[in-house]
Amino acid sequence: MINFLNLILLNINIIIKIYIIIRIFLKHKDIKSYVLWYLILYIFPKIGIIIYFIFGEIYAKTQYKSEKAKKIWSHYSILLKKLQEYYGLYTKNIYINKKIQTLFLLCENKQNLSSMTNNSIKLLESSLKLFTSLIKDIKLAKHSIHIVFYIWIPEGLVNKIAKYIILAAKRGVKCYIMLDYIGSKKFFYSYWYQLMIQVGIYIIKSLKITIFNCFLSRIDLRQHKKIILIDNKIAYVGSMNMIDSTCLKKNIKVIKYIDLMVRITGPIVNTISIIYSYDWEIETGKYILSINQLKNNLVKYKNKNKNDINRIQVVFSGLQLSKKIIYNSLITAIFLSKKSLIITTPYLIPSNNLLSAICIASERGVNVKIIISKYNDSIFIYWASKFLFYKLLKSGVKIYQLKKGFLHTKSIIIDKKISFIGTVNLDIRSIYLNFEINLIIDDIIFNKSLLCLQNKYILKSQKLKYNLWIKRPYWKKIIEKLFFLFKFIL
Template sequence: MTLTIYSILNYTFICSYWILTIIIIIRVLIKRRTVSSFMAWLLTIYIVPFMGIILYLLCGESNLGKKRSLRSKIAQSTSIRRIQELKNHKHIFSNKNSKIASSLFKLCELRQGIGALKGNQIQLFKKIDNTLASLIKDIDLAKHNIDMVFYIWEPGGLVDHIVTKLIIAAQRGVKCRLILDSVGCINFFNSSYPKILKKAGINIAEALHINLLRIFFRRMDLRQHRKMILIDNHIAYTGSMNMVDPKLFKQNIGVGQWIDIMIRIDGPATTVMRIIFEFDWEIETGEHIVPVLSSSQHLMQQKTTLISTGHTIQIIPSGPGFPEGIIHQVLITSLYKARKQLIITTPYLVPSDDLLYAICAAAQRGVKVHIIIPKNNDSVLVNWASRAFFSELLDAGVLIHRFQKGLLHVKSILIDHQLSLIGTVNLDVRSIWLNFEITLLIDSKLFNKDLEKIQLDYIAHSKLIDAQKWSKRPYWKRIIERLFYFFSPLL
């Protein structure tokens, strides 16, 4: 009798496992994904029984959850209406672009419904101290609203000055809103700052809150990775900087001070960034923001001061609720557009096969390709996985520079001295296909000359990888690289 019960339980367990496995495999098949990602998931499910299934349920699909998905649909309709309003102001849209940028702008306009915007004043900051000093001045002058989105907000040091200024601004009647990622800002949410800020009248939305009870109903590693600041509907900041003091942030992990760049924009491009913020805010809170000034009123005010600066910007948001795969399309197209030079800076180099081939093809057709990465990385997984790509890149003639003066956190691509992509997107699967990100596509020889100076300074403080020495590295390192490479489609 005992044996019979044991056999029934055993049979039930085995049947349940295989039924669940088949269901998950069907879900893997139905979801359109790259072949490498598809094979990685199949192997994970088969090689690691149960754990592979659990991993897929946790992070196999870009699932926002029921509540956020419903809010996303409502927010999308609002965004479309706001974009249609902008299209009535034809004076802000660029009709004359450089040859290298024209087709990219057309691609973005077709996929996003809005074209590139001209007449933008741009200031590029290569030091966080200077960024925060400029931001403090703008906060002091703010009259209507201050809105921020950050992946990491770490209390202490220079950041405390920003907190003080925000509280003073809120007390004089400026509407202040913060969207902060639940995981990246865990130290912030565990501190006394949320209570202090809320008491001062500052609204805080904890983005993509981790809830263990709903762990299989929403993808928990989907993160709000944008870095964005909006002040009074005409000033905006974005780039790679989190709200941290680099002299204090993660100084105990042995990677040195974090190096970032940030861009300050004054012009029509900020109106599109505001639409993105309103979308993110509605997803997290369900609250629809009514602007102090409508897009029409704001742009009519700007029309008298709009000047031809040569700075044309295409704003490219990505993540759930935005055109799928758009940043991947833009990256691939940009790389194939290069004819003379490519300079890429990224802290995490785990490219898709398509991106890897595009980079290699550029070098093989005579383009001088530089990739600048940090010598040391805060992610052990990414640090090893990225090395698996070095041999192929070096064989193609790509120059790989390892930055020696800290953790180079900048995400930028400069193409033929004319066109650049700057923002929050790392060259890895997570940034390109999953997270909420923002990228600026900037068509301006004058601006990109400044960017190139910064990138060349990074190269001057880097060590070039010698292809011959790299080919002679120990086999145990190659084995570790290949093991982590196996999981690269999932990183």
């Protein structure tokens, strides 16, 4: 009897492995990706099956939500377009800078979101500046506050922000907070969570994982957006989490987060508001968008689209139509660069095509600079990214490692004229998996201030030299390659 059961289990195991092998072959287009999956299944025959089912598949629940999301997004994008056309803000054919027209039209065609002009954007280069500005705006909020973050750690100045949000809720402001279930666990286990619910603040655990759904959907899909909306007329977007880094553990190498956020007013805020409402409806099934607020905010901008100034395009990812819009916008921008390209990122593990695009840009004469932290909060990223340094340096790319703190800023500036700001890291997880948001900004004054900030980073960094890098110890090269291999699991 025991032998019979063992035979059945053996056959089931073989069938599952055959199924996985076929799935890997059909699903993974990158040859290195499915070779690595085969290797994992061979070396770890039992645990490898579990790893694949957790990280390698998109399950029925995720697929169902994705189909549902497409229908919901169709409604939102049509609504936004009608508002823009009614108020004379639809700017598809008005471009002074023809060079970047291709980039903006790509984003519009893939998302059904047009860029908007006549926006005002301010750079906030520290958490203190963000918190100071945010407190002022929360105090003046009259109708609504919408917040989404990957991480919310209830310590220090973050608790001060929470107090003002609670006070706003008590005076009748509708407050909505959406936090990633994994990234914000500390918040959900704190008394602030219950306190906010008690005063009527709506809080959801985005992409929640339970014992019941962990095998029905991808658990590594995370809500990575960072957005704050005040009355749907002021928006904050950037790379900062709701963290007071002075309260983090005293690790001298990465204690200080070096980050940025932008404060925006103008027609583009409506686009960001609609994206937030879309995400909220996907999570809860509830429609929270205030059409009247959107209309009121657009009145003063009516028919002011004749001057192509302060143009912003929003690019976002999630369970919507185009999964590759982040990638497509990045690679298009890199190929458009003619003179200079400066990339700031905490995590540097791009796809092969993106890596090649960066190297080719340098080889065709573009002055390419990459600014990255010397230290990292992930040992995986720390070693894996170093494997790429050789190819980048050989192609003439200049790599700068920030000596102190953890550089968490995600920004790109092309030819000093157009910039990317947002939540997207230059890694596969951000580009293909997580729910992200980027702003593409065509604003001369803002891009000058961003360029100035990037130059400050460079002054505080150590420049890597190709002739010294190739002489690093052989054991380091082996570790780098081993860690880098695992990027293809994604």
